[in-house]
Amino acid sequence: MSVLQQSHRISQDLTKRTDQPASLDFDDIQHFLMSRPPARAARYEFLSFRSGVGGRAWLTGLIDKVGTAGAVGSSLLDARWVTVGFTWNGLQTLGVAEASLANFPEEFRQGMAARAGVLGTTGANHPDHWVGGLASPNLHAIVVLFARDVAERERCRGEHERYVAQCGGVEVLSSLDLEAIPPFDYAHEHFGYRDRLSQPVIEGTGMEPTPGSGPPIKPGEFFLGYPDEEGPAAALPQPEILSRNGSYVAYLRMQEHVGAFRDFLRAHGETPEQQELIAAKLMGRWRSGAPLVLAPDKDDPKLGADSQRSNDFNYAKMDPHGYGCPLGAHIRRMNPRDTAANMNRRKMIRRGGTYGPPLPEGVPDDGIERGIAAFVGCASLVRQFEFAMNVWTNDPNFHELGNERDPIFGTQDGTFDMTIPKRPIRKKIIGLPAFTTIRGGAYLFLPGIKALRYLGSLSDGV
Amino acid sequence: MATAATATPSTPKERDWTKPSAMAIPKEGFFTPKQGRYGPIYPQTPACHGFTIIAKIKPGREDAIRAYGKTIEKAIADLPDALATLKLHYLRWVLFDIGKDTYFMYQGIFDTDFDKYTEDAVALFTKYGVNTVFENLDGFPEDWKTNVPAFVKFVREHQCPSFLEYGEYPYVSADEIKKALKLKAAFADMLDLMQ
Numbered sequence: 329m330s331v332l333q334q335s336h337r338i339s340q341d342l343t344k345r346t347d348q349p350a351s352l353d354f355d356d357i358q359h360f361l362m363s364r365p366p367a368r369a370a371r372y373e374f375l376s377f378r379s380g381v382g383g384r385a386w387l388t389g390l391i392d393k394v395g396t397a398g399a400v401g402s403s404l405l406d407a408r409w410v411t412v413g414f415t416w417n418g419l420q421t422l423g424v425a426e427a428s429l430a431n432f433p434e435e436f437r438q439g440m441a442a443r444a445g446v447l448g449t450t451g452a453n454h455p456d457h458w459v460g461g462l463a464s465p466n467l468h469a470i471v472v473l474f475a476r477d478v479a480e481r482e483r484c485r486g487e488h489e490r491y492v493a494q495c496g497g498v499e500v501l502s503s504l505d506l507e508a509i510p511p512f513d514y515a516h517e518h519f520g521y522r523d524r525l526s527q528p529v530i531e532g533t534g535m536e537p538t539p540g541s542g543p544p545i546k547p548g549e550f551f552l553g554y555p556d557e558e559g560p561a562a563a564l565p566q567p568e569i570l571s572r573n574g575s576y577v578a579y580l581r582m583q584e585h586v587g588a589f590r591d592f593l594r595a596h597g598e599t600p601e602q603q604e605l606i607a608a609k610l611m612g613r614w615r616s617g618a619p620l621v622l623a624p625d626k627d628d629p630k631l632g633a634d635s636q637r638s639n640d641f642n643y644a645k646m647d648p649h650g651y652g653c654p655l656g657a658h659i660r661r662m663n664p665r666d667t668a669a670n671m672n673r674r675k676m677i678r679r680g681g682t683y684g685p686p687l688p689e690g691v692p693d694d695g696i697e698r699g700i701a702a703f704v705g706c707a708s709l710v711r712q713f714e715f716a717m718n719v720w721t722n723d724p725n726f727h728e729l730g731n732e733r734d735p736i737f738g739t740q741d742g743t744f745d746m747t748i749p750k751r752p753i754r755k756k757i758i759g760l761p762a763f764t765t766i767r768g769g770a771y772l773f774l775p776g777i778k779a780l781r782y783l784g785s786l787s788d789g790v
Numbered sequence: 791m792a793t794a795a796t797a798t799p800s801t802p803k804e805r806d807w808t809k810p811s812a813m814a815i816p817k818e819g820f821f822t823p824k825q826g827r828y829g830p831i832y833p834q835t836p837a838c839h840g841f842t843i844i845a846k847i848k849p850g851r852e853d854a855i856r857a858y859g860k861t862i863e864k865a866i867a868d869l870p871d872a873l874a875t876l877k878l879h880y881l882r883w884v885l886f887d888i889g890k891d892t893y894f895m896y897q898g899i900f901d902t903d904f905d906k907y908t909e910d911a912v913a914l915f916t917k918y919g920v921n922t923v924f925e926n927l928d929g930f931p932e933d934w935k936t937n938v939p940a941f942v943k944f945v946r947e948h949q950c951p952s953f954l955e956y957g958e959y960p961y962v963s964a965d966e967i968k969k970a971l972k973l974k975a976a977f978a979d980m981l982d983l984m985q
Contacts, residue, residue: 558936
């Protein structure tokens with residue numbers, strides 16, 4: 329998952345995008361999945377429309393503030409970046425015609441909460457326990473604000489609060505403030521793992537994938553209306569003005585139990601070095617980001633920080649039995665590389681950040697909720713996001729492991745194990761505790777700018 | 791009959807390959823419905839996962855369907871790993887008549903619920919011509935190339951769930967069998983070397 333750092337990135341993105349082909353409609357696509365602004369703070373607001381007219385009025389006044397892929401990054405003076413998305417119920421409330429609503433994909437119509445069985449979000453992760461009204465059918469929209477710093481976030485928060493009060497037809501169900509956690513010189517989450525190490529590069533953006541990341545991915549894997557890895561653009565939900573240049577995103581708020589995680593490391597490693605190795609085996613990378621396939625025995629922080637080297641590996645040839653990176657480690661599940669079929673049809677783009685205060689080393693868990701709140705963007709939730717959750721994250725028999733789930737991200741309740749291949753005899757951890765809990769989620773559609781105007785122009789009963 | 795709670799052992803620890811096992815399955819094909827990405831998932835039985843698809847063929851297409859047997863034979867001869875994603879044990883394709891109509895039966899036994907790898911399976915079927923053989927079947931969706939849900943719907947509508955499945959070595963995956971045979975071969979080699 330991602331955190332909100334790396335302020336130098338945007339200028340690099342800008343220079344690299346100058347030779348982009350004109351095929352992608354950068355002025356219509358929202359920036360969210362296309363570029364990563366240099367934000368160190370964020371705020372997500374989850375909204376309910378009291379009426380169609382109220383929702384449309386709110387949206388219409390906000391459209392000019394939504395950042396497009398073309399505009400975001402065009403000025404280094406930009407300090408805030410806005411994204412808007414809707415649930416299927418939100419589109420319905422805004423007045424989208426029944427016939428049109430019906431041709432959106434089944435999983436999006438049902439919403440994330442109804443797909444708990446598919447996703448494996450059971451037990452403590454079940455939507456019954458979600459916070460912030462996210463499992464409610466009254467969740468209609470989300471507005472995501474990325475801000476350069478906390479001061480700008482607070483300024484925008486106040487501005488949106490006044491705007492919502494003025495509109496009257498919109499209710500804020502809940503909100504979440506996010507801030508990058510120190511040290512700020514590299515992206516990482518609360519457990520301390522370096523983040524944003526592998527993200528797909530979209531064909532047509534002019535950006536170059538890092539060595540080992542494979543070729544750029546066709547834009548139709550992320551944006552509706554473009555050729556995808558299978559061929560020409562797939563059929564669009566109608567009317568086309570609503571769906572073209574849009575994307576689906578799955579939102580997940582994942583609490584990280586930092587105290588439990590550190591207790592686990594201490595219980596399974598006598599020395600700091602042994603504890604680091606256990607942390608690395610769960611993830612498949614050292615916390616520095618160095619991949620176990622390339623650095624199996626000892627951390628190599630320079631490798632972890634070197635994006636030209638940190639993805640340049642495979643599993644089938646370089647680590648078939650998992651002596652470096654265990655078969656069930658997080659990164660081997662979320663990106664099996666050359667050990668899974670049709671990988672280019674399973675790629676997703678992650679955006680988001682960390683929320684809650686960091687837990688200082690050496691202190692017991694303070695009970696304050698902290699974690700990652702992230703979005704996974706794609707063109708098909710069922711084929712990309714749900715597959716990753718159903719098979720890679722939560723299938724106990726992934727890679728014939730028999731009784732294991734993703735050790736960090738999977739639904740854990742103490743009944744699943746973790747095998748760490750090792751010569752001569754493997755190490756098996758019986759009854760892995762839950763290091764994370766899903767506290768909320770939603771399926772959203774991020775329309776293009778023309779589609780936002782179309783939605784704003786609808787009327788009730790059409 | 792076993793109750794829903796005990797019908798499918800929930801963890802591998804409860805599954806004993808040394809004890810032959812039979813499972814009677816309700817008419818619907820499953821005990822308690824378990825949601826998959828494209829609909830309810832059929833249970834794993836002592837005879838692993840599988841499906842039996844039976845569909846009427848379009849008149850005059852029998853020879854075309856039989857010819858696909860050769861197509862698949864050649865595809866696998868050229869590329870033995872071609873269907874690895876499907877985690878198959880066996881495939882059986884049968885043509886038979888009922889009255890004046892001819893029916894095609896596609897029976898597969900594999901180790902993962904089909905739902906998990908549906909898109910991969912459709913992509914493979916497309917690549918090796920299995921989808922194309924389905925074009926000879928009544929009611930197969932014409933837009934299958936771009937419409938995975940329609941393909942899955944056809945498969946589900948023509949799936950005839952078993953009401954009894956039996957395994958002499960229950961719940962053992964093809965990978966486990968291959969591993970055991972490799973181990974046996976390795977031991978045989980080792981013993982030879984020790985002579």
